[in-house]
Amino acid sequence: MSHIVVPQKTYIYIFLTLIGLTALTTGVAYVDLGPFNTVVALAIAFSKMLLVILFFMNVRNSSGLIRIIIVAAFFWFALLIAFTMSDYRTRTWTPAPDSWSSAPPTHP
Amino acid sequence: MSDAEAHLPEHHSGLAHQFEDLEQQQESDFLGIWLFLVTEIMFFGGLFAAYAIYRFFYFAAFEGGSHILDARLGAANTAVLLGSSLTMALSVRSAQTGNRRALVVFLIATLILGGAFLGVKAYEYNQKFVEHVVPGLDWAPEGEVLARLAPGGVQHAELYFIFYFAMTGLHAIHMVIGMGLLIWLAIRGRKGDFTPHYFAPVEVVGLYWHFVDIVWIFLFPLLYLIGGRY
Missing domain, CATH: 1.10.287 (Helix Hairpins)
Structure with a gap:
């Protein structure tokens, strides 16, 4: 390299x-x-x-080994952001059923 | 063993005994630094994810906080840091070509540019105290600053500045460590420790330095340019 x-x-x-x-x-x-x-x-x-x-x-x-390490790191980071935001951004899309006793986490 | 010795470019004091030759040692060095950088991506990644969540919740406050910062200073500092990455890349190149003088000159240039970056950062931190927008220590924005922060909620703007100080602070700590490593390299380089066959320490520190530069490449738009400044 x-x-x-x-x-x-x-x-x-x-x-x-x-x-x-x-x-x-x-x-x-x-x-x-x-x-x-x-x-x-x-x-x-x-x-x-x-x-x-x-x-x-x-x-x-550089070698293939180094490249795969870098790609894996960024893939992990993409998962972190994608899963986190898909949770927070969609929490308010569907209201919680009335039968639920405690209030769901709401958008502050 | 005598077979392996025949393939050595030279018997070098930089070769650790567990490696067959310098090439194998160097590949191992690269693997090590890249794995370290992966953990750094995870380290900063957590902060970036937390930033993304709160920016989504309190966008107006983050926008207001962002507009307190001087985007031109941030852009200038980005250029300084990119310049230091250039001189770092040229240091590695000088080590590769065995130009000892150029190696030391470029390492010192990198050190100076890194110092300039931290100097501007220190000025900016001082400005935050002048404007009383330091969470926990001096949080009492007033006048024009308060007017800019008010639309998004002053309390939520405080959260923006917590992210600002945590992220730029962690970045600055990395810079200080990098500058320490540069001094160490410059001393070793001057002594002639590095040859075209053995310069892995220069390249490893270079990779670290470029990584810190990449973190700033993202911090600049995320902290200074939120929501545009029109």
């Missing part, structure tokens, strides 16, 4: 792209996109993360 020496130019181009994306995400925050402000901000952050992982951390040239 580390036998490959990446040209200095590559690192500088990646850095400039990252700076461009930072400027973009800051600029977009001043434009009203409604709920898509968050979507765009996270999409840009995700792209920046991919650039750092693939190029600066040089995962592009």
